[in-house]
Amino acid sequence: MDQTRRDIFKAFGVTMGVFLLHGCDRKSTTQELFIWEGYALGADSSIQLYGNDKFEFDAVIQDAVELIKRLEKIFSLYDPTSEISRLNEAGKIDHASPEMIDLINASKEMSRITKGAFDITVQPLWNFYDRYFAGDRSSDFDVEVSNILPLIGSDKIHIEGSSVSFERKGMAISSNGIAQGYITDQVLSLLNDRGYNHALVDIGEYGATGAQYDGSPWRIGLLDPFDQISVADVVDFHKGGLATSGGYGTVFEDSGENHHIFNPATGLSTRSYASVTVLADDATTADALSTAFSAMTMDDIKRVSELVHAKVRLTMRDGEVVWI
Template structure:
């Protein structure tokens, strides 16, 4: 998540507008290359950007409108911050009959990542979020966080194995359970936009719908580039060709001033990630990079190696517990 609770990455786009700590590295196409057509707006609370190379600017703009409309449609299913979404209805009632197929598909991805990470990625941690949010909603809240008993009650309501879903119905095993898709939905929407662009024949694009994924090279022939804010004077630059990248950082949202209580929760304990923890993952798809960058924060070196080995084409490119 980022400062708006859903802005999670600490990535600066070097080939597109938007993002935090923008570090341009020469974004203009070379003479003779196709012009870039672009859109910048808001998706799932994030400043988002799509840039693509298209020989016909008018047709390129029309394609962008289709892609953005699809992102908006998916947001109306996955968002936690709108009361009228399918996810919000599920969390209110504990059951959703005839759910949108996209929601079921995303839950299958959540299940896959839960298994890949041995439970470190768990979309059912929303009760823990509510516990922290309720605790810090009062002016004299203990900065150490919720009382142990309250936190234990929230952890008891967490557990991916208690989420039942198929194309006909989604339900929770226990009253009070709830889901958050903030650790994977932005990546999923990014992937869906990529699918739309590819289907239209696009061979050069950079999409950032909260997470980043590219098609091919930049139109001038070089790789698309992103710069990751490492918290040091020297940023890390990545070349991306048909790859996705995501960074999860504990300082994206803080309940307290020092960041001890933040938006990243260990599903087994309810405790938050260290205030300076962050992970950056490159993967074939944005949803995978999104989920892994979240889960790896709570995994030791051996568990991290096992998880990455289970998903071909993934790699951890930055791990930091420093400012």
């Protein structure tokens, strides 16, 4: 998520009249809103929570940041020493972390319920699109996409104990459609364990342990996919996960028609919706489904959203908004 989008969202993260405390007493008899703003997962991030002890807030934030960094070390595609990078390079990894196994299993489950519309094995498509639209036209586009399609499929990822392997040479996975949601849920779990039942986390996707202390919802601004500057809508958010996906996030060429959200069945960039927002019981589900729904018909979106009790906001390419 780019910085402009983060800044817009953050502006709607709290209701009017709530403020950041500076230099407050160690412990208060009333619940106050504490805010941490920093850098995580490659972008500006924030954690807002209600508590009455500034020292305890500082301690839990330190633990949350350390947790994020540890998980990023597992899932980052930009770190050649990360678990996911080593798996993609070798096609197999032994002694994978429990979190790596957990994320892959969650991804396989998301692939199952969406009938393949969500699939983490699309990384070879990203690699090809990046090369092709950067100027390497040494291979025919349609032929290359057809050659990549046999490498796609979560059923081709095999887990035995703590070992993960690919069925075919050339396969690679991307956690970009689910890892931010997964890490958000891990931070929410930490906050819940520490007794913070009124917290909002923004580390690329949104997660909340509960509403604000007075019962009012968090207010989340949704980016307008057509200008990527203004706010198209404001959503009341109480608990669970909220994620938005749109092809505008990463484009490979100026028209924006070729972007990072792929239909795993065709190998082509999705073009049905301008953006998809999902509110679900957890951020992992919201993150994965906002990606999957980009490649699904409205009937199929309705089927899956009813299955997982999610709410979906679709922005059509003509600007019409549909709630499911």
